[in-house]
Amino acid sequence: MKCAKEYSALTRKRSLLMLFIIFGLSIILLSQCTKSVQQPEKTITDKVVTGVGKNNDTTSILESQTLKVTVSMQPAEFALLQKQSDEYTKNNEDIHVELKNIPDGYSELKKANQMGDAPDLMLMDNLWVNEFAALGFLRPIDEFFTGEQQSKGIMTLMNQVKWNGYMWAIPKDVDPYILVWNKDIAKENKWQHAPESAEEWIAWNKTLMHPELGKFGIYINPTDPYAILSVLSSFTDEPSQTSYLTSLRDPLIIKKIESFFVPQEEIYNAALLKQNYPAFSANTDPWILLRLGTIAAMVTTVSEYKEHESSYIELAALKTNSLATYETINNGLLKGRSYAISSRSKNEILAINWIKEMTSVGTDLIVWDEAKLLRSIPTAYLATPISNDANSNSYSWLINHGKALPVEPETNKKISTFKNEWNQVWQGKQNFSSFLESSAKLWIENKSSFSYLSP
Secondary structure (H helix, E strand, O other), rough: OEEEEEEHHHHHHHHHHHHHHHHHHHHHHHHHHHHHHHHHHHHHHHHHEEEEEOEEEEEEEEHEEEEEEEEOOOOOHHHHHHHHHHHHHHOOOOOEEOOOOOOOOOHHHHHHHHOOOOOEEEEEEEHHHHHHHOOOOOOOOOOOOOOHHOOOOOOHHHHHHHOOOOOEEEEEEEEEEEEEEHHEEEEEEEOOOOOHHHHHHHHHHHEEEEEEEEOOEEEOOOOHHHHHHHHHOOOOOOOOOOOHHHHHHHHHHHHHHHHHOOOOOOOOHHHHHHOOOOOOOOOOOOOHHHHHHOOOEEEEEEHHHHHHOOOOOOEEEEEEEEOOOOEEEEOOOOEEEEEEOOOOOHHHHHHHHHHHHHHOOHHHHHHHHHHOOEOOOOHHHHHHOOHOOOOOHHHHHHHHHOOOOOOOOOOOHHHHHHHHHHHHHHHHOHHHHHHHHHHHHHHHHHOOOOOOOOO
């Protein structure tokens, strides 16, 4: 009996000991669990969150609030954009914007996209948008830019950034091609206005083109393909965008164009083209020559005209009167730029909010005042300072009646081909008629070799 009692007491002691051991282990485990529950607080403190972006990657809060924007601008315009962006970030302290200005927008942006290193947001020529979209570099922005908002824009520009049923970019600005002319030179020759027909264009050059004397008629920068295309269009009778430059095959039109570019001889002389349209060096300012009357007129853009505005110079449209429809046609191309979002970006909302601020009416009016670029929304022309400009009605007409190149994924490639062939003509290595024939083919043959990617 005594042994049984001693055994029972020993068992109770062991049970108590086991209980204390279990209790101690429970405290240790509970302590560890508490630490693991508190761990996410440390994660947040270290600026890391989970589930940011499309792929639910673990991304830094600082990184998720950084917007990378790449543009290609003149230094003065870029400085203005930096100033406006800084104002935006001051009012949105949790957002950081990295702006980068590159010299060759097309090549550098295409390479960055191919390498998977594209910025969130890109400012690009409207003619690049279709190509970048077809290659899968962009994301559609229809969900951010509603039909009502789209209807407020300039439809010619809106159509340039649409492809495959989607909208791929938000138009920022537009720069129409125009003719500027010296009023005194016109008056000396008893002309009351700028040339308005193929015959008048030829007459100006026959009278005023004398490069051997240092005198030039209607000057065109031989390195600007858009200016050359605008001039060629002025010799056609094509109000429709779908038939752009197709009549360049017409022998009568070819003869008129040759007579305009080389008016000194009845038969086209290739050697004279480069003399009539020299590529001026950086030390020679064609705007000074225009004011002096050395150049009688010049094909340029509205922004360039505003930058060099003078009482001696007048603005005019590159217009002709259609014999088929009896309507006045503006042949000046509309050169526009738009903001597009990379398909790899995880900051779509940041990008859209920044675009809205940078393209607001108030902001764009500052751009007009300082950088001389017209807005892509017509309502901006009703506000000052554009409405106070003496040519405000002309700007509206130029944009509403301006031509845009037919846009497809290979448009930029066609521009490069056109530029190279023009250079051969300018150097006297190709005759004008074959150049015009190949130029017409460029816009007739719309077949593309792209492997399109659906969004």
